[in-house]
Amino acid sequence: MKAIRDLIAYNDLKKWVIDPGFCTLCGACEAACPVHALKIEGDRLLYVHDCSKLMEFCPICYDVCPHTDALLLETLSFVTDAPQMRENLGYYRKILLAQAVDPKLRELSHSGGVVTAILLNSIEKKFIDSAIVSRSEEETPLKLQPSISLVPDDIFSAVDAGYSPSAVAKAFGKAVHEYGKTKIAFVGTPCQVLAIRKLESWEHKIMDSLKLVIGFICLWSFSLKPLLESVEKTYQVKHSEIKKVTLNKEYVVHTKERTVRIPIKEVEKHILNSCLTCTDYTSQLADISVGGAHPLEEWSTVIIRTETGEKIFNDALKSGVIRTKSIEEEPEVFAHLLEMADFKRKTALEEIERKRAAEEPVPLASLRLTYLLPKELRLLSSLTVEQTMTKRVMTVSPNTTMKELLEIMTKHHHMGYPVLDENNQLTGIATFEDVMKVPAEERDKVKVSDIKKERLLTVYPDETVIAAYNKMVEHGVGRILVVERENPKKLLGIITRTDIMQTLRWPMKRR
Ligand code: SF4
Ligand code: SF4
Known part of the structure; x- marks a missing residue:
């Protein structure tokens, strides 16, 4: 299903991203284009001149677009040295809760004010000299504009959630070329972060000027104009009256x-469309990564993935601008995080189908999740469970209660036992699905043995990994128990989609 590439990447970008309506106006292609042929104006990406008259070959705008299948594996190398990995959460070092100590930052924020507190501290400590964020005007709080924040005051008005497109990747290029910034923090939604990593x-x-990437936890972005028109018509809420939006x-x-x-x-x-x-x-x-901590108010869920992230976060903590709380103290927050991550993934896979x-x-980037390349198939066929x-x-x-099970999951982050x-x-x-x-x-009254299952899926250790993988896909599950062929009641191990993904990504270079 891989696209056959044209010598001029714009032709592919047009065919696979722009024409089908998948462009989310991040501006990465505009920032990367060596001959300035692409330009975001308002809510449109314009092809302002024919680049093929200046270049015979150029792959870049297709490569850096977050909705294409280019460079997906390479981008993973920025996070794969983290010790933990879960399919719906990615690679990470720690998951915890945090909030800004300053109540003013919490009040300005959609969750705990953590992003603003970290950026302010990083500017003060000179880890960064600017931050690319999205901002909005008081009259139109959901309409986001990319912004290059150069001084702490700018950062106060940064919006710490993604509701609508914002050309932040384009702003990154501007910060380097026009403002000469060399230590930039980039803040964006998952697809904007993917564009920057590409x-x-x-x-x-x-x-070379990128020093820190903060990503939002994000369910979807919206086409703002029709959404706001319908909210005003049905619920009599004007855009200018909106203080905050939460999306669960x-x-x-x-x-x-x-x-x-x-x-x-x-x-x-x-x-x-892309979302x-x-x-x-x-x-x-x-x-x-930072997002809300439902059902808690004024706290953020924080996922620390890289060494850089850990260093910057720990410094903010040491400086006293943020405070933290263990996620284990709040199993309901962890359950919500997993439930929403699972919901987004399942909804997306159904939509792809x-x-x-x-x-x-x-979008080819999404489609890539649904098939294995021939070399991946060969690898999984050559390995045993x-x-x-x-x-x-x-x-x-069998006597473990659902409450205890959720506590175990929150502590160890495995989703099936x-x-x-x-x-x-x-x-x-x-499994986590049983808890939900x-x-x-009622979770302290219901035991594991009270949840009835139709059939227990198992594999034998001498079967191939591809057989186990196909079984998981067929039954829509993330893990299968491995049992002895002669005695199916004897547990030998567990194989998960995460194990399989790790196997596929194992040969990848690490930074
Ligand atoms: S020159 Fe610009 S628009 Fe043309 S293919 Fe390259 S990056 Fe794309
Ligand atoms: S890189 Fe961003 S702006 Fe360019 S086509 Fe892709 S989504 Fe649109």
């Missing part, structure tokens, strides 16, 4: 006087 993988010269399984609009809860069904037609098939909820390529069946175009599975497996007992009875015989598997089936207030 530029970095391309080793584009402007990327509802689109929640907060004004000074009231909170309006809008079902997703009502707003989903305004979700950007419908995007699976990245947590900005998996950022140095630090729907589009494929209807022969509608799908035994070579890839995890052998030291944490287990739970084999269930062994008092004779060490395998009786089932307890039970209302929070």
Whole structure:
């Protein structure tokens, strides 16, 4: 399914991204274009002159666009030295909760004010000399504009959530070329972060100035004009009255006087075309990912992924501008993070399937998640389950309650645990999906053994990894237990999609 490339990348960009309506106006192509042939104006990307008259060959604008299949594996190398990896969360070092100590920052923020606090501290300590953020005007709080924040005051007005497109990658180029900035922090949504990492993988010269990438946790972005028109018409809320929007399984609009809860069904037609098939909820390529901490107010969920992210975050903590709390103290926040990450991924994969069946175009970056390359197929066919599975497996007992199970998950971050009875015989598997089936207030009464499953999926250690992978895809699960062929009640290990992804990415270069 890989696109056959044209010598002039714009022709491919037009065919695979612009014409099908997948452009999210990040401006990476404009920042990268050596002959300034691309330009974002308003909500359109313009091709202002025919670059093929100046160049015979140029691959760059297609390569750096977040919606193409180019450089996807290369971008992972920025985060793969992190010790932990989960399919829906990406590679990471730590997950925790944090908030700005200054109440003014928390008040200005959509969650805990952590992004602003980290940026202010980093400017003060001269780790960075500027930050690329999105800002909005008081009258139009959801309409985002890219901004190069050069002094602390600019950063105060940065918006710490993504609601609508903002050409932040273009602003990055401007910060280097026009302002001569050399130590820049970039703040954006997952696809904007992907664009910046693609530029970095391309080793584009402007990327020497990138010092920190902060990514938002993001469900979707919206086509703002029609969305706001419908909110005003149905709920009589004007754009200028909106103080804050939160997006979970509802689109929640907060004004000074009231909170309006809008079902997703009502707003989903305004979700950007590319967002419908995007699976990245947590900005998996950022140095630090930050988002809300539902159901807590004024706290942010923080995922630290890289050494740079850890250093900058720890310095903000040491300087006393942020305070933290362990995620283990708040299992409901962790459950919400996982539930939403899972929801986004499943919704996107279903949409990809729907589009494929209807022969509608799908962004190639999203499509890449749904198939294996021939070399990947060969690798997975040549390995046995035994070579890839995890052998030291944490287990739970049939008497473990759902509350205890969630606490174990919050502590260890595994989403499925084999269930062994008092004779060490395998009786089932307890998963995060099981926890979510039970209302929070009943979780201390419901035991693992109360959740009935149709059938336990297992594989044998001598089967191939591709057989296990196909079984996972067929049944829509993320893990399968490995049992002895002669005694299927004897647990030998577990193989997860994460194990398989790690195997595929193992030969990749690491920084
Ligand atoms: S010159 Fe610019 S527009 Fe043309 S192919 Fe290269 S990057 Fe794209
Ligand atoms: S790089 Fe960004 S602006 Fe350019 S086509 Fe892709 S999404 Fe649109």
